[in-house]
Amino acid sequence: xxxxxxxxxxxxxxxxxxxxxxxxxxxxxxxxxxxxxxxxxxxxxxxxxxxxxxxxxxxxxxxxxxxxxxxxxxxxxxxxxxxxxxxxxxxxxxxxxxxxxxxxxxxxxxxxxxxxxxxxxxxxxxxxxxxxxxxxxxxxxxxxxxxxxxxxxxxxxxxxxxxxxxxxxxxxxxxxxxxxxxxxxxxxxxxxxxxxxxxx
Numbered sequence: 001x002x003x004x005x006x007x008x009x010x011x012x013x014x015x016x017x018x019x020x021x022x023x024x025x026x027x028x029x030x031x032x033x034x035x036x037x038x039x040x041x042x043x044x045x046x047x048x049x050x051x052x053x054x055x056x057x058x059x060x061x062x063x064x065x066x067x068x069x070x071x072x073x074x075x076x077x078x079x080x081x082x083x084x085x086x087x088x089x090x091x092x093x094x095x096x097x098x099x100x101x102x103x104x105x106x107x108x109x110x111x112x113x114x115x116x117x118x119x120x121x122x123x124x125x126x127x128x129x130x131x132x133x134x135x136x137x138x139x140x141x142x143x144x145x146x147x148x149x150x151x152x153x154x155x156x157x158x159x160x161x162x163x164x165x166x167x168x169x170x171x172x173x174x175x176x177x178x179x180x181x182x183x184x185x186x187x188x189x190x191x192x193x194x195x196x197x198x199x200x
Contacts, residue, residue, distance in 0.1 A: 031134055032175040035141030036148075037167050039069075043149030044163060047156070066149075072142055077108045079135035083128060097122075140175060147184045 028034065042065065049058035082104050086097060102119035127134045144166075152159040162182045169178050 026171040029169065029171045029178065030137075030175060031131070032137035032140045033144075033171075033178050035138055036144040036178070037163075039141055039145030040148040040163055040166065043069075043145055044152050044156075044159060046149065046152070069142060069146060073139055074108045076135045076139035076142075078104050079122075079125065079128065080133065080139070081108075082122060083133055083135065087132070144179060144182075144184055 029037070046062055046065070049061050052058070053061055078101075082101050085100055085104075086092075089096075092100075098119035101122045105118055105121070122128055148159055148163060151162065162184070166178060166182045169181060173181060
């Protein structure tokens with residue numbers, strides 16, 4: 001099966017799973033699992049980048065995509081810690097919130113130039129206001145997506161099967177059950193790494 005055929009097959013998954021799962025509320029995964037499908041597809045489609053870019057630019061794009069995927073964890077940590085602090089300190093002043101956000105950015109992104117403008121970054125992020133604690137869900141999904149990318153490097157056909165299974169589950173399982181169903185690695189503990197189902 002060609003890369004394009006694999007990608008096309010995966011893009012039809014949502015339509016099929018909607019018909020398979022009768023309950024509308026269970027057709028789509030929970031927030032912490034939803035982004036695995038979209039971010040996972042980004043990694044699965046990496047071999048197709050020469051269809052859009054020159055070979056040289058496709059290599060640059062893949063590197064930039066991976067860099068952004070890893071950097072995303074820093075952004076997620078900033079957003080999650082800030083939201084937790086805000087909820088634990090509901091009566092602090094606006095200035096206190098701005099100063100705390102600047103402090104948290106410095107903690108997780110020491111290379112980011114700290115200025116008075118930095119403390120206003122959170123105002124432009126709708127997730128903080130509309131979807132509390134979505135950041136940590138996004139980080140969990142990125143872990144799954146990165147694993148799909150690693151698997152896709154060595155076994156694209158098996159990765160596609162796992163990806164289709166992942167999408168077909170919809171909202172019928174929790175995120176950890178979804179990881180286990182798709183044979184993705186879930187434990188952050190070094191002692192459990194010997195039981196990882198990821199290729200070494």
